[in-house]
Amino acid sequence: MRKNDLHPDIYVPVEFEGIIAVSLPMRAVIQQIMEAASSDIPVLVTGETGTGKELVAAAIHNRGKRKNKPYVPVNTGAMAPELIASELFGHEKGAYTGALDARAGLFEQAHGGTIFLDEISTMDDKTQASLLRVLEEKIVRRVGSVKDIHVDVRVIAATNENIDEAVEQKRFREDLYYRLDVFRIHLPPLRARPGAVTLLTDHFVSYFDSIYKKNVRAVPLGTYRCLRRYPWPGNVRELKNVIQRAVLMAKGEELTPDLIPARIREGAGSNSDSQVLPIHLGMTLQAVEKEFIQMTLASTGGNKKEAAAILGISRRALYNKLKRHGLLKEKNHGTKRGLSGKIRGATEGVESKD
Ligand SMILES: Nc1ncnc2c1ncn2[C@@H]1O[C@H](COP(=O)(O)OP(=O)(O)OP(=O)(O)O)[C@@H](O)[C@H]1O
Ligand SMILES: [Mg+2]
Incomplete structure (x- = not known):
């Protein structure tokens, strides 16, 4: 897999013989x-x-x-x-x-x-x-x-x-x-794989971006959110097709929710569309790490064990990073209250099974 433009140097999806396996x-x-x-x-x-x-x-x-x-x-x-x-x-x-x-x-x-x-x-x-x-x-x-x-x-x-x-x-x-x-x-079906929709989306965005020579560099939170809410009866094939079409139609650097077919967007809150994952070239690695940790936690519905597994680090290491980024109040380990308002916002509406 080529280097991921969306989250440079931050995560290496667990890829085995072309199979992305994060959950x-x-x-x-x-x-x-x-x-x-x-x-x-x-x-x-x-x-x-x-x-x-x-x-x-x-x-x-x-x-x-x-x-x-x-x-x-x-x-x-x-x-x-x-x-x-x-x-x-x-x-x-x-x-x-x-x-x-x-x-x-x-x-x-x-x-x-x-x-x-x-x-x-x-x-x-x-x-x-x-x-x-x-x-x-x-x-x-x-x-x-x-x-x-x-x-x-x-x-x-x-x-x-x-x-x-x-x-x-x-x-x-x-x-x-x-x-x-x-x-x-x-x-397991896609809907039973925590965090998989987010990371498979990134994988397919990178893949089709490179194939079609587009310039998609970010996936707004609203897009992830509607993708995560959909039950994906056609599983990874269906997600891949949806991302392929979206990347092909994308005009700018963002994979905006309007590029996702209406049947999949249905049910996603309308105000969610305006939230954009703030990762772009020129950011410090620390800032990107912080955003990415927040995004991963959002994708696991706040589950830190799962998030640590996705990020490929120990739970202890995740806690340390959360502390360093001010995302965890020291006396509040492991509770949702300890997370910043931003993460709570991001995890809103994320189904627990995802
Ligand atoms: N974990 C994964 N990582 C990356 N790509 C995947 C993953 N799972 C499936 N895909 C992609 O999704 C598509 C469907 O996969 P595949 O053809 O293996 O499904 P299948 O289980 O054989 O489905 P069917 O029962 O309909 O034949 C393929 O393009 C495949 O590359
Ligand atoms: Mg098959």
Whole structure:
């Protein structure tokens, strides 16, 4: 990630293989990714749409011992049903009308590496049965062939549906489920990740600012506020799209709330729009640090443990900084009263879950 123009030198978001993980639940996810990468067992990644399941699967591969071998993502839900078998397992010449040449399937292509089976809950019965066979016997047979081909492939699967329910309702084979659900990584929805909206916003602003060669340098507090109040059913993907559009449309140095679609702004107080996060070039590092600490506390609803985790410092270090910046009355450690009026203002309306 390039240097962040919004908060120069102040924070380094916890970034792992392109995954920004600032909240405690996401840090736990990073830990699980590292554990999964150090072994070769099947992994099942679950989580709502847009929570980053594809990023996690790729990270496990890229950090594991198969990293220099193929990584093959597969979404059978997006394939024509009559072609799934030939896509996955390959075919011989003339196996069906249109099979002009023999072709290796995705499993063969992934040999030595990893296959990422996305949206597994949409897989039809027939594909489930043949997949089970491959996983059990580690051999594939091309359509129209009698020859068994050995494949050494690590399997990572993902679903945004409740897979346990699909098994209960017999829509998904239980035996296949047990083969896939060996090590499970669940991605929490964005609305359950404290502080994540603020820092992901900064990350995407920097990213799209650089791609579109814009000059966005600040995100007003009012913008953060309406972004934090929205429940993000489409999770990080939805936030990313909203920021992409906002940066693209931005005229000046600020990402003002009017650049955020009305459906997301709805519910945010109208007077909040005038508050601007006062960070700009030319400020001292001390002043920037103070503003940034205030902003982080605002994003955690005043929770100092969470804020310290986001800032990458100990709670003690945060207290010391709060004291130094006059943001904490000495005899009032740990209470909201101890914070300056400014922070109280900033935390107003911040939902506790964010
Ligand atoms: N923690 C994160 N940090 C940075 N970018 C993220 C993060 N999580 C998700 N994204 C981005 O959000 C978008 C959606 O992520 P991804 O495609 O992995 O979601 P998904 O869980 O596979 O969703 P679906 O179930 O709809 O397929 C991608 O552009 C991805 O780069
Ligand atoms: Mg996906």
